[in-house]
Amino acid sequence: MSDFKSKVSYVKGLADGLELQDSKEKKLMMEIISVLTEMGEALDELENAVQENQEYLESIDEDLGELEENYYGSDDDDDYDEDEDDFDEDELDFDDEDFIEVECPKCHETVYIDEDLVDEDGKAECPNCKVMIDVKQIENDME
Ligand SMILES: [Zn+2]
Incomplete structure (x- = not known):
């Protein structure tokens, strides 16, 4: 109980x-x-x-x-395989997590925005025309 x-x-x-x-x-x-x-x-x-x-x-x-x-397979191959893995994961991080691909509603450029630059409200500045983009909103709309 x-x-x-x-x-x-x-x-x-x-x-x-x-x-x-x-x-x-x-x-x-x-x-x-x-x-x-x-x-x-x-x-x-x-x-x-x-x-x-x-x-x-x-x-x-x-x-x-x-x-x-x-x-x-065997332990002998482990080091090699792990190194390969790390390399792949770093590449994936770059594509999937660190940068967000959005089309700017103002200038209609496809821009890549560093996730760290997105503020609490999910907004970030367009690198092209400097307008504030509602990144999270656009991401949700795309899904
Ligand atoms: Zn723009």
Whole structure:
């Protein structure tokens, strides 16, 4: 039983101990305890689901590890392969993450904007015409 459910049980015990006469207040208290009990059930289900997902992820991670070992073969080749990987990832970073490709709504140039230059509101200056572009908005529209 989760902490939450044992606390709800404790509260329910306290309420029972009051031996309240039937009243609107008692009805309200019983209703609150009933809602709390349902929340406890929902929390348990969530915890179970998260736990199952966690185990599933770990099993995928293990399988992936085995696949990688089989794919990359013996230790002798590892250094070479890892170096190759690093090179590829750096290239991908340049294309996918560091720069955002957008068409400027003002000058209609396709420009590449450094993600670091995009402000909190998702806006950045067009390198071509210096107008503020709503980068995030354009990105969302493209998807
Ligand atoms: Zn522009």
